Amino acid sequence: MDGSSNQRQEAVRAFESRCRAEGLALTPQRRLIFEAVLDSRDHPDADAVFEAVRGRLPGISRATVYRVLDALARIGVIDKALHAGATSRFDGNRAAHHHLVCVRCDLIIDIIDERLDALPRPDTRRLGFLIADGQVQFRGICAACRKREGGKSGGSSGKS
Amino acid sequence: MDGSSNQRQEAVRAFESRCRAEGLALTPQRRLIFEAVLDSRDHPDADAVFEAVRGRLPGISRATVYRVLDALARIGVIDKALHAGATSRFDGNRAAHHHLVCVRCDLIIDIIDERLDALPRPDTRRLGFLIADGQVQFRGICAACRKREGGKSGGSSGKS
């Protein structure tokens, strides 16, 4: 529990310096919301974060949670997870294919790459999860959004 | 345009037999909605499908589009695309990781598998898409949903 605690500290530090770099004030709300996402093992939606934070900051409002999550995702200290939830989009392509996903505008582009079709499958027997198929999603920024943002779209964090 | 036309015919055939197998009536609405998704190159949301179908079936209602898309996804003739849109879920995990995604309940489970961390990257220069990172999503059915569905969750289609 020490190594992971160190990791957590480091994540908090990164959050702070990133906020400073982007000119975002370090408010208690932002700290708590960031930590709530950091500490959750599942991939919470805004409402789950709201409930988690509420315990420690009873007066907080949903609007703040939405605004802060959006801001934190924009500066890159948290990610929006790719999922199939509520506002669904559909895909009639039956062939094996993969996706480019724009993190700014949610554009999805199909790509075909045979090298990605035979992915090694993790052992999920323990979890009871039955895998049907696998797909690769490359996240990044599409041509239109790069143009709109005027060039400064470099991967400063370089996660993968 | 012949090979792809054949492919389309085959997809339509598969749709029909799948409906019969599941006891879904082959209504004009279902045909048109399926074909609209099949023919779209992007990954349309419900409203885009509604607009597309509307041209050929002016009286159709949004409710029907939602219901049909849901039904078609459930019997597996179309997929719900994974994306980060409106109803977002967040991820504070900064380390490279991948996901198991339950197609029934949208549960997301993190998995670590080093074999998946160094994915070959497709050439996207032509598209102007700047890749930041890649992630693998394995779709399937989680333990809870398998139990709830009473065992009959075998991968009959075997897409990948």
Next chain:
DNA sequence: TTAAGTGCAAAAGCTTTGCGGGTAG
């Protein structure tokens, strides 16, 4: 014939926005 499907309209959720007061820097 009959169970399933559809359209309509209303309801229910979730997310965003405007504004006045509060707070970090």
Next chain:
DNA sequence: CTACCCGCAAAGCTTTTGCACTTAA
């Protein structure tokens, strides 16, 4: 001190649901 940020409440969207009529099988 000043600009940014928050809470509140209302508005805006998207998606779901109940009900009576229509239609596929």
